[in-house]
Amino acid sequence: MASEFEVATNVGEADQTAFPEDVVLTENPIPVKETQRKKGNKEEIAGTLLASIPLVGFVIFGMIPLLMALAMAFLYMPRFGFEGAEFNGFKNFVTVLTDDMFWQSVWNTVLLGLSTFISLALALVVAYFLSKDIKGRKAFRMIYFIPYVCSVVAITLMWGYMFNTNWGIINHLLGRTGENAIDWMGEAGPYRLAVIIMSVWSGMGYGIILFTAALTNVNKEMIEAAEIDGANAWVRFWRIVFPSISPTTFYLLVMGVIGMLQSFAVTNVLNGGNSPDGVGITIVYYLYNRIFNYIGAMGEASASAWILGIIILGLTVFQFWGSKKWVNYD
Amino acid sequence: MTDTNTVTVVRDESLIKKTKAKSIAGKIGIYAFLVIYAIIILFPFFVVILTSFKTAADASNPEFSWWPTEGFTIEGYEAALTSPLVPTPLMRAFLNTLMYVIPPTILGLMTSSLAAYAFAKLRFRASKAMYTALLATMMIPGAITISSTYTVFDTIGWVGTPLPLMIPGAFGSAACVFFMRQFFTGIPDSIIEAAKLDGVGFVGIFFTIMVPLSTPALIAQGLLGFIGGYNDYLWPLLYTNVPGMQTLQISLKQFTGMFGSRPNIVMAGTLVALVPTLIIYFFAQDFFIEGIAASGIKG
Incomplete structure (x- = not known):
């Protein structure tokens, strides 16, 4: 972009971002657009520099570890670092993929991850009700969002107490005390159910907020018109409301699945790997276990990490592909 | 899209009455649902607060009590904050x-x-x-x-x-x-x-x-x-x-491992850990909720 106007500036090339006060334009009658064009070069440098800080962080702490994990997946590493590391081909992948424990962890993750879909569906119901002409909507919304700001550890401890076999309030409310007590933390089925319940309880708030925001943008006139046409509430919801909030649903679904495949904290806090029949061992727990409880298994941990990454990528691509059928961007 | 060409407004008084009654029933149902859900969200916090003020024996009593049977005590908090364990x-x-x-x-x-x-x-x-x-x-x-x-x-x-x-x-x-x-x-x-x-x-x-x-x-x-x-x-x-x-x-x-049989301490610690974020949330809830809503919509 050639400069058509001379604008006097006294800026040294180097210090324009550090000392912005030095940027002095003389009074001039040049239209704004033209000034901007003249300042293009400085703007170019300032913009690139400012925008690059988060990117540098991403390269150092995201991109490099990502590629390193790929390299490490093909190495045998005696310890955490690279000293003594040897190339061992696809052996780590073979070890992981032929490990029953790994496949069990995949299955566990999927079963516990059902909470993602349950909480999304319930969040939509709650948000839909909230979008009606409701008194105290703000208060409800405020309460529903509380779990979002609570830590996984705190949530797990409080629910762990409530699910306690001997003195927990849940067995008390169910009338299952003494001999009949449900062993929530000691049996596979109840354990899974307990984890799903606490995950749904803590996971719904985010969905409710996003759905509520999306629902306020649904075309009210269209709903009224359909009502006059005799469409009942069920039809109105699926024909008008649901399609118009489908981008939000899709976003929550994609992010929810990505997050659910990486679940770790709840079962780790609950009983750190001593879950009944190991049903609390998720994929990330498997990987974590390789790093800290096996010697020389960094390669296997990285291989399982990449397998997890491929699963996540596959499911995300699948969801984007499927979204063409039901997600409606206007 | 639904076709809105055939808009026919029928003034049928009985129909209007019927739909009105139906919508009132629906409203009550919705409020009931929302209130129950709010209770489900708040209930665990009630249990945490209640238990944190119980004695260890009371908190681990198989007969759950809705009020501290041995009176309110802050021994749970004392142990949570000062225990050398x-x-x-x-x-x-x-x-x-x-x-x-x-x-x-x-x-x-x-x-x-x-x-x-x-x-x-x-x-x-x-x-x-x-x-x-x-x-x-x-x-x-x-x-x-x-x-x-x-x-x-x-x-x-x-x-x-x-x-x-x-x-x-x-x-x-x-x-x-x-x-x-x-x-x-x-x-x-x-x-x-x-x-x-x-x-x-x-x-x-x-x-x-x-x-x-x-x-x-x-x-x-x-x-x-x-x-x-x-x-x-x-x-x-x-x-x-x-x-x-x-x-x-x-x-x-680590509280669960150390104080497994004294849940009053675990719950006191849990509450202490929760209080800062809850305070921030109550004072800045509008910022929060709107910030999150905005970030998601454009995503």
Whole structure:
């Protein structure tokens, strides 16, 4: 972009971002657009520099570890670092993929991850009700969002107490005390159910907020018109409301699945790997276990990490592909 | 789309009455649902508070009591806060957490919003490519890099120090850039142009115009960042899991092992850990909810 106007500036090339006060334009009658064009070069440098800080962080702490994990997946590493590391081909992948424990962890993750879909569906119901002409909507919304700001550890401890076999309030409310007590933390089925319940309880708030925001943008006139046409509430919801909030649903679904495949904290806090029949061992727990409880298994941990990454990528691509059928961007 | 061509308005009084009755019944149903759900959300907090004021025997009594049968006591809190059994005493762990979380949150907020400002208001050739690259980072699942990140930090000797918790965050986060960019884009260019004519530089414009006009958004992002760091579990578990250095969450997690038979202590500790985030939430809930709603809609 050639400069058509001379604008006097006294800026040294180097210090324009550090000392912005030095940027002095003389009074001039040049239209704004033209000034901007003249300042293009400085703007170019300032913009690139400012925008690059988060990117540098991403390269150092995201991109490099990502590629390193790929390299490490093909190495045998005696310890955490690279000293003594040897190339061992696809052996780590073979070890992981032929490990029953790994496949069990995949299955566990999927079963516990059902909470993602349950909480999304319930969040939509709650948000839909909230979008009606409701008194105290703000208060409800405020309460529903509380779990979002609570830590996984705190949530797990409080629910762990409530699910306690001997003195927990849940067995008390169910009338299952003494001999009949449900062993929530000691049996596979109840354990899974307990984890799903606490995950749904803590996971719904985010969905409710996003759905509520999306629902306020649904075309009210269209709903009224359909009502006059005799469409009942069920039809109105699926024909008008649901399609118009489908981008939000899709976003929550994609992010929810990505997050659910990486679940770790709840079962780790609950009983750190001593879950009944190991049903609390998720994929990330498997990987974590390789790093800290096996010697020389960094390669296997990285291989399982990449397998997890491929699963996540596959499911995300699948969801984007499927979204063409039901997600409606206007 | 439904066809709205056949709009026929029938004034049938009995029909109107019927639908009215139906809608009132529906309303009651909706309120009942919303209230029950609110109770389900609040109930665990009631249990935590109640139990934290019970004696150990009362709290672990198989006959659950809805009120402390042996009277209110703060022995749970005393033990949670002062017990020498805890490797990192709760108050120490709280201070550790503040030390690890506040500086990178502030720095990260600054770097993120400077970048967001560049993406929103400055013209530079790589803008689009850099923005796309940044958004792509939000898609990379963190779990994939757990092992390699650990290798990096082990190699440079950062394991057992809070640096892995602090340094990456100081570079800012893609989500924060994304959100602040949305916000900055809404600030009219005319104000910026006026400042430019007055001779204010790019960074000067950021501090004199963008920051004052977006203080609520910045506060929301800062608080969200703080709560995220405060509540984090995995990274402190990996890098600062050393007695004396643990964060509040890690210290609290050990309560179950240490005080398994005295749930009043565990619940007191849980409540102590929850109070800071709950206070922040109650005072800044509008910032929070709107900030989150805005970030999701555009996603």
